[in-house]
Amino acid sequence: MASEVGPLHTVLLHRPGTELKRLTPRNSDQLLFDAIPWVDRAQDEHDAFTDLLRSRGVEVLLLHELLAEALDDPRARAAATHSGVDERRLGTEIADTLRSHLYSVDNDTLARTLIAGMTFEELPAAEGQSLVRRMHHAHDFVIDPLPNLLFTRDSSVWVGDRVAITALAMPARRRESALTDLVYAYHPRFSRTARAYGAHSAPVEGGDVLQLAPGVAAIGVGERTSPAGAESLARSMFADDLAHTVLAVPIAQTRASMHLDTVCTMVDRDTVVMYPAVQDTLTAYSLQPAGDDIKVSGPEPFLESAAEAMGIDRIRVIDTGLDPVTAEREQWEDGNNTLAVSPGVVVAYERNVETNARLEEAGIEVLRIRGSELGSGRGGPRCMSSPIARGAL
Numbered sequence: 001m002a003s004e005v006g007p008l009h010t011v012l013l014h015r016p017g018t019e020l021k022r023l024t025p026r027n028s029d030q031l032l033f034d035a036i037p038w039v040d041r042a043q044d045e046h047d048a049f050t051d052l053l054r055s056r057g058v059e060v061l062l063l064h065e066l067l068a069e070a071l072d073d074p075r076a077r078a079a080a081t082h083s084g085v086d087e088r089r090l091g092t093e094i095a096d097t098l099r100s101h102l103y104s105v106d107n108d109t110l111a112r113t114l115i116a117g118m119t120f121e122e123l124p125a126a127e128g129q130s131l132v133r134r135m136h137h138a139h140d141f142v143i144d145p146l147p148n149l150l151f152t153r154d155s156s157v158w159v160g161d162r163v164a165i166t167a168l169a170m171p172a173r174r175r176e177s178a179l180t181d182l183v184y185a186y187h188p189r190f191s192r193t194a195r196a197y198g199a200h201s202a203p204v205e206g207g208d209v210l211q212l213a214p215g216v217a218a219i220g221v222g223e224r225t226s227p228a229g230a231e232s233l234a235r236s237m238f239a240d241d242l243a244h245t246v247l248a249v250p251i252a253q254t255r256a257s258m259h260l261d262t263v264c265t266m267v268d269r270d271t272v273v274m275y276p277a278v279q280d281t282l283t284a285y286s287l288q289p290a291g292d293d294i295k296v297s298g299p300e301p302f303l304e305s306a307a308e309a310m311g312i313d314r315i316r317v318i319d320t321g322l323d324p325v326t327a328e329r330e331q332w333e334d335g336n337n338t339l340a341v342s343p344g345v346v347v348a349y350e351r352n353v354e355t356n357a358r359l360e361e362a363g364i365e366v367l368r369i370r371g372s373e374l375g376s377g378r379g380g381p382r383c384m385s386s387p388i389a390r391g392a393l
């Protein structure tokens with residue numbers, strides 16, 4: 001993948017399932033949702049998103065299906081089971097019961113269980129007494145659910161012809177990359193896929209990584225991606241010859257701007273839609289390879305550094321011209337989180353009426369999707385998609 005806007009050929013999505021039904025007012029903060037989604041409607045909205053992409057000629061791969069297929073490999077089953085059993089929390093006996101249960105189910109059920117999670121009440125009883133079972137509530141989790149797997153963007157990122165499996169910052173999301181890793185390690189379709197980023201553990205989330213142009217990436221550094229994560233990814237991209245410039249972009253460490261793609265996404269070769277409140281203040285450190293080391297310069301204004309690295313005069317910023325309150329509302333509802341299917345054609349949530357109108361006035365084609373339920377996890381079309389292949393620009 002060398003750009004954000006080249007014709008989208010293949011994308012990885014996750015159709016939300018039972019994991020969303022696990023959300024309650026008591027656990028939603030910890031599970032990073034701002035409301036309790038109406039699950040059937042969220043699935044309808046997601047199906048419409050999938051249909052729209054397919055109608056535009058995009059090959060849509062579904063993570064749950066790939067995971068179930070990858071589990072045909074016994075090594076994948078062993079790794080999957082290992083990733084789902086937290087012996088520290090469960091103790092040896094319940095961990096053994098859970099392991100035996102996971103080994104006994106078919107691939108599809110195993111994939112669903114690892115995603116949807118499991119409660120004590122759902123774990124089949126085993127012989128003997130268990131204090132752990134007695135003292136836990138029947139609805140406590142034996143395996144935590146992964147409602148944020150919906151946001152496939154964050155756990156894997158393609159850079160050039162390589163995939164990087166990221167290290168997610170929030171405890172509620174860490175297991176997501178174990179599942180994505182299994183797909184890329186064991187699904188026959190990806191058996192020849194090379195890795196970027198290696199086994200680094202410093203946090204990087206895909207929502208922070210923007211491929212501005214061939215050889216040029218921007219990495220947001222804030223609530224989710226740390227300076228160490230950004231530097232490690234940059235060094236790995238230089239070592240594999242995937243970039244000549246990486247811009248590390250500080251963003252506010254708040255939920256509203258958890259990733260760079262919540263305030264800025266590319267809608268055309270040289271054009272971004274950006275939250276007006278950050279337009280004049282966003283800066284970037286510029287990283288370049290220097291022999292075996294790196295050269296760090298800046299910070300300089302982000303838009304200027306990006307244009308220079310991309311070899312263009314300037315980046316066109318779509319002037320949403322919104323009053324601060326509307327801009328803040330639409331940014332919170334992922335108005336700036338668009339997914340390009342080709343240069344100048346983007347998918348966006350329909351609810352961000354004003355931002356979408358400005359995009360159209362600027363000549364961008366906006367493909368609207370409903371997202372009232374999907375958006376309750378605070379992510380838009382870009383967050384919900386991990387592009388695997390795009391055509392050249």
Ligand SMILES: NC(=O)NCCC[C@H](N)C(=O)O
Pocket residue numbers: 031032033148151153154170173206207208258259261262377378379380382383
């Ligand atoms: N790229 C993105 O901005 N992803 C959105 C992730 C939302 C999820 N509820 C989270 O808090 O991590």
